[in-house]
Amino acid sequence: xxxxxMMRIASVLLVAVMLTTCxxxxxxxxxxxxxxxxxxxxxxxxxxxxxxSGDQLFxxxxxxxxxxxxxxxxxxxxxxxxxxxxxxxGATGLQFAIKGAPEVAxxxxxxxxxxxxxxxxxxxxxxxxxxxxxxxYSFAEDYYPVVFTLKKDGAxxxxxxLAAIKTYFDGLTTASTKIAANTTLxxxxxxxxxxxxGDPANNQKDTTLGNLAAGTTTTTNEYNLDLAYxxxxxIEQVD
Amino acid sequence: xxxxxxxxxxxxxxxxIVIAFLIILETxxxxxxxxxxxxFAPKMSENVFSLTESGKNTTVRMGYMQEDGSxxxxxxxxxxxxxxxxxxxxxxxxxxxxxxxxxxxxxVPGYSVYDENTVWQANTNVEIFKFSYxxxxxxxxxxxxxxxxxxxxxxxxxxxxxLENSGTIGLDYVLEMEAFFSNEEYAIPITVRLTEKNGxxxxxxxxxxxxxxxxxxxxxxxxxxxGRYATYTLDWEWAFEGNDEYDTLLGNLAAEGEDLSxxxxxxxxxxxxxxxxCSDGEDTPVLGDDGSFVWWFVIALxxxxxxxxxxKTKKTQAELIYNExxx
Numbered sequence: 390x391x392x393x394x395m396m397r398i399a400s401v402l403l404v405a406v407m408l409t410t411c412x413x414x415x416x417x418x419x420x421x422x423x424x425x426x427x428x429x430x431x432x433x434x435x436x437x438x439x440x441x442s443g444d445q446l447f448x449x450x451x452x453x454x455x456x457x458x459x460x461x462x463x464x465x466x467x468x469x470x471x472x473x474x475x476x477x478x479g480a481t482g483l484q485f486a487i488k489g490a491p492e493v494a495x496x497x498x499x500x501x502x503x504x505x506x507x508x509x510x511x512x513x514x515x516x517x518x519x520x521x522x523x524x525x526y527s528f529a530e531d532y533y534p535v536v537f538t539l540k541k542d543g544a545x546x547x548x549x550x551l552a553a554i555k556t557y558f559d560g561l562t563t564a565s566t567k568i569a570a571n572t573t574l575x576x577x578x579x580x581x582x583x584x585x586x587g588d589p590a591n592n593q594k595d596t597t598l599g600n601l602a603a604g605t606t607t608t609t610n611e612y613n614l615d616l617a618y619x620x621x622x623x624i625e626q627v628d
Numbered sequence: 629x630x631x632x633x634x635x636x637x638x639x640x641x642x643x644x645i646v647i648a649f650l651i652i653l654e655t656x657x658x659x660x661x662x663x664x665x666x667x668f669a670p671k672m673s674e675n676v677f678s679l680t681e682s683g684k685n686t687t688v689r690m691g692y693m694q695e696d697g698s699x700x701x702x703x704x705x706x707x708x709x710x711x712x713x714x715x716x717x718x719x720x721x722x723x724x725x726x727x728x729x730x731x732x733x734x735x736v737p738g739y740s741v742y743d744e745n746t747v748w749q750a751n752t753n754v755e756i757f758k759f760s761y762x763x764x765x766x767x768x769x770x771x772x773x774x775x776x777x778x779x780x781x782x783x784x785x786x787x788x789x790x791l792e793n794s795g796t797i798g799l800d801y802v803l804e805m806e807a808f809f810s811n812e813e814y815a816i817p818i819t820v821r822l823t824e825k826n827g828x829x830x831x832x833x834x835x836x837x838x839x840x841x842x843x844x845x846x847x848x849x850x851x852x853x854x855g856r857y858a859t860y861t862l863d864w865e866w867a868f869e870g871n872d873e874y875d876t877l878l879g880n881l882a883a884e885g886e887d888l889s890x891x892x893x894x895x896x897x898x899x900x901x902x903x904x905x906c907s908d909g910e911d912t913p914v915l916g917d918d919g920s921f922v923w924w925f926v927i928a929l930x931x932x933x934x935x936x937x938x939x940k941t942k943k944t945q946a947e948l949i950y951n952e953x954x955x
Contacts (some may be wrong), residue, residue: 393939393942395640395643395644396939397935399643399646399647400935401935402647402650402651404931404932404935405654406653408928412661420739420797421897421898421900422739422897422898422899423896423897424740424741424748424749424750424752424896425748425750425751425894426741426751426752426754426789427752427754427891427893427894428753428777428891429890430756430757430758430776430777430778431777431779431887431888431889432778432779432780432816432878432881432882432888432889433879433882434773434882434883435876435883436880436883490773492772493781493782569767570760570768571771571773626769626781626782627769628763628769628781628782
């Protein structure tokens with residue numbers, strides 16, 4: 390009997406311990422959770438370049454074997470004359486290329502500044518081609534003897550005096566104010582010039598310009614004997 | 629006969645030792661149990677906003693934004709798992725400890741983190757950065773050529789995420805962040821601000837922004853009461869007007885194939901608040917389980933009935949043996 394009582398007590402205690410232990414295990418149960426989020430991005434590509442190449446456009450000496458013409462500057466300054474062009478001294482022209490595939494929107498600004506251009510202003514001049522001081526000639530529009538030609542990827546896009554070239558670049562700037570991201574930029578421009586030789590319509594004007602440069606004649610009309618220009622190309626990201 | 633008595637005495641002694649051991653064990657267990665008991669006291673939590681009054685068990689639902697704007701939910705009851713025996717027993721045993729002011733039968737933890745598009749999981753890709761960016765005129769000004777997200781001068785984004793306590797017990801949580809640039813030779817000129825919904829700044833201020841690598845110092849600890857949430861916003865920017873020369877350098881390096889990537893990691897960890905004396909209105913957790921009283925009573929009753937049957941059977945057998953010996 391005693392044994393049975395003790396067994397019963399032991400059994401009850403065992404059950405009580407099991408239940409209590411389960412309750413304690415519940416108090417140690419702890420909720421823990423974690424979450425993580427991540428994101429990455431790389432720097433957008435730029436890689437746009439404007440590369441100018443080619444020889445100088447003007448020289449101090451030219452030789453035209455076709456016409457047997459030689460032009461040489463007296464003081465080594467770069468000169469132009471009837472019958473000269475960039476080809477006469479082997480120059481291929483001024484080349485510049487715009488290349489790149491930026492991942493940002495861009496605008497391209499072509500800032501072509503005409504500092505001065507060679508011209509003979511409209512009006513009446515002594516005709517120095519006849520040898521008779523009484524002879525003169527007239528014309529109604531300014532005469533620009535040096536004719537520039539601009540080509541893009543081999544195709545002519547503009548020709549004329551420096552003002553005509555500037556007009557083209559101004560228009561190009563307007564058209565390039567917002568170029569979409571990921572647009573491939575790939576254009577090559579070449580600028581050349583020539584002063585035509587032997588055009589009867591211009592012989593008198595060419596002679597007058599030459600005499601003005603030599604100081605052997607004068608005029609009250611407007612004229613200029615030098616040319617200069619500046620070309621700045623800027624490519625920048627659009628916000 | 630003497631040997632029989634001696635054997636009986638040995639067994640009695642061993643049984644006595646076992647009973648003594650069980651008494652000590654039970655005493656210790658009861659002492660430990662009562663030392664861990666606490667009472668539920670609902671309090672207000674600062675800097676968090678009440679979502680619902682969680683008077684019943686709260687269901688946590690994982691949701692995923694669909695293309696048509698609807699949300700596809702997965703129902704999931706946030707409670708202790710019912711599949712393991714210890715948890716099951718804990719649930720049964722814990723009922724007596726889980727009385728609270730609203731009559732809940734036990735604590736139900738629930739926690740989720742989400743943004744406007746995604747509910748976070750273990751390692752979720754989120755949209756801190758973008759594949760393309762538009763300006764105020766709707767024109768795409770930056771766009772990656774491949775499948776990568778990109779950053780560039782003039783890009784910026786605000787990323788908002790919410791931590792929600794959808795359970796019935798208070799949670800302590802830790803918010804950590806990490807930022808690293810793939811190329812240690814260069815610095816990425818991106819600045820950030822990190823704010824809480826109530827306008828408090830964790831990084832930066834109204835007038836100042838911090839370097840993006842300052843995110844590595846973010847280690848915010850706070851609490852969430854039951855049914856409450858906290859919202860944070862990470863605001864990053866690469867200023868358009870900055871060091872143009874340096875920005876162009878980075879862009880050219882990227883075009884040449886250099887790996888110039890910025891990575892941001894946001895990490896949250898939530899756990900049951902174990903401090904019964906939490907201040908600032910933090911909800912004190914109810915420990916134990918939400919076991920059903922009925923189950924507890926039934927199993928205890930069955931155990932007692934089983935014991936009684938076993939003893940009765942043994943007693944009958946013992947009496948039969950005794951009678952046989954004496955006949």
